[in-house]
Amino acid sequence: MNKKYLILSIFALAIYLLVVPPLAQDLQYHQFADQQTLLFIPNALNVLSNAAFFIVGLIGITALLNQPDKYCDKKVLPSYQLFFVGLMLTSLGSGYYHLEPNNFTLVFDRLAIAISFMALFTALFGELISLKLANKMLMPLVALGTLGVVYWAVSEQYMYGDMRLYLLTQYLPLALLPFMLIKYKWRYSHQYSCIFILLFYVLAKFTEVYDQPIMELTGGISGHTIKHLLAALSGYWVYWLLKNRKVKN
Template identity: 40%
Template sequence: MPKDRRVTIILAIVAIAIIAVMSIRPIPQDPAYHNFADRRVILNIANFYNVLSNIPFLVVGLMGMQLIASGRARGGLVELQIVYLMFFTGILLTGFGSAYYHYHPVNQTLLWDRLPMTIAFMALFTAILGEYISSKIALKLFVPLLMSGMASVLYWYIPELNGRGDLRAYALVQFLPVVLIPLILWLFNCPLKGSKYIWGVIGLYVLAKLMEFFDGEVFRGLGLISGHSLKHVFAALGAYVYYLALRKRTKV
């Protein structure tokens, strides 16, 4: 299939998704979202395990930033180093923001959980665009994608202060890349060997979302740890798999 046609397919899916999601009613923040299954206080730390389970984000974020800064990310493209650095910066900040939110889970702290996550989402999506489609196009889209990701959180948060929050744009930022990345891997070739790493990232992210969805069921089944805490661990593992990709992939 000609590359122009493949790019058109991607753009058409983006357009359809935006029109479809923004044509439905605004999605407010469910107040019950903050009612996590595991709310134990340990060592005077509220929601102890949901807070503590963010440490892997800090570790992987620092590891990734050090890898890029040292010039050892030979499993990536030279021109995308700033994108890789921003991804791991987003992962590091997610560790701080998520821990802050889970210590006192309300909408005001949720803002600082979601903002860094969108940095990581958009940086990873930009990296995949650059690796599989065009690094030049990816770099041109990098800042607009980052801004759109952060804007989607503010689009929810600012009206939420007056009880009219809308999560539609944030839902697009969070879930559209999960649909597009597998399609990009299928339609395009990468100059780097090791698509298995990207599939691993996707698989672990899906597993993390399942843990989040079944938060209470996992907690009741395991007793020691909740689904939401495991969500943090699996999401951080996904970032670690991409760290491995940047270390171990080789040119085709």
């Protein structure tokens, strides 16, 4: 059965790469609304708001290291741990990127995000569908997410720019989560509260798109800064669920 799903997944990935044309990174992406310098820090609020990721990641990984058996099954513990470590890396990678936004610095931001996405998807997949399979999926999925970022970076440098694999590894897990929550039963309470993980992230992407209008509306806080805070809130919700959910009888 596992081989069947593996073959289908590889086939679907091949079809996706054949049908969807390569997509290069639009250089306008790096032109953020917030270009204020505060305390000698360029693009200050976009840089400093990344501290929220580090705080959430630190809270989560500390809890999982101190009382691992309290929060989750040992088979998905590495996935949750890597997710929170990934949030801390996102704080560093995104902070570095926003000091000087360009394609090179963006690589560090996206690598950390890819690790977090793949780790969280693996954890939720394991708890909703198969703990045994999730235990085997973590490293291959993290490697796939990393490959998507590395391939994009290399393609921008030497070819024509190709974000397809990166976008697939970022957005496919988000698209699959609602279906997983509807189709499968969680052994814990608060099953449908998991949707807030997705909701906060969708709101974060919305504020990212309206970066400049939100800055004009707020008089100094850009949409991208708010995006960081909402995305960190999405990560905090994972910790909240781990802390508050109960095993169903």
